[in-house]
Amino acid sequence: MAKTITFTYKKTAYTLEFTRETVTLLEQNGLTLADVQNIGDKPLTSSMLLFRGAFIAHHKKAASIDSLMDEIWNSLPDKKGLIGALQDMYAEPLEALLDEPDEAGKTTWTVNQ
Numbered sequence: 001m002a003k004t005i006t007f008t009y010k011k012t013a014y015t016l017e018f019t020r021e022t023v024t025l026l027e028q029n030g031l032t033l034a035d036v037q038n039i040g041d042k043p044l045t046s047s048m049l050l051f052r053g054a055f056i057a058h059h060k061k062a063a064s065i066d067s068l069m070d071e072i073w074n075s076l077p078d079k080k081g082l083i084g085a086l087q088d089m090y091a092e093p094l095e096a097l098l099d100e101p102d103e104a105g106k107t108t109w110t111v112n113q
Contacts, residue, residue: 002096003089005054005082009072016054016086020093026053036090039083048073050086 005016026049035046055069076082101107 002092003085005085005089007072007076009075014055014072015058016051016089017057018054018086018089018093019057020097022053022057023090023093025056026050033091033094036087039087047079047083050083050090054086054089 002017002019007014029049031046031049031053035042036050039046039050051073052069055072056065059065073079
């Protein structure tokens with residue numbers, strides 16, 4: 001099961017999570033795995049893209065999403081801890097994509113010459 005981060009801001013519950021869709025969106029917007037692993041190289045860009053990607057997985061229809069995310073970001077304590085948790089969570093969709101299927105669902109493949 002994917003890890004999530006939950007919190008309440010102004011009496012509304014929020015969940016942060018990464019999905020294949022949000023990781024793909026982040027990659028299309030320039031975030032790379034190297035950026036995530038070495039966040040110190042582009043700390044502002046990478047931190048905010050990570051937060052945005054995790055936020056939109058469950059809240060992409062929130063009104064004024066950019067200003068809301070800025071407000072929430074500014075209110076959150078322990079941002080270094082939060083970024084560390086987001087870094088760990090970012091890899092989960094890739095790990096799930098590369099997981100081996102169980103025997104019952106396995107399809108075989110071959111390379112033909």
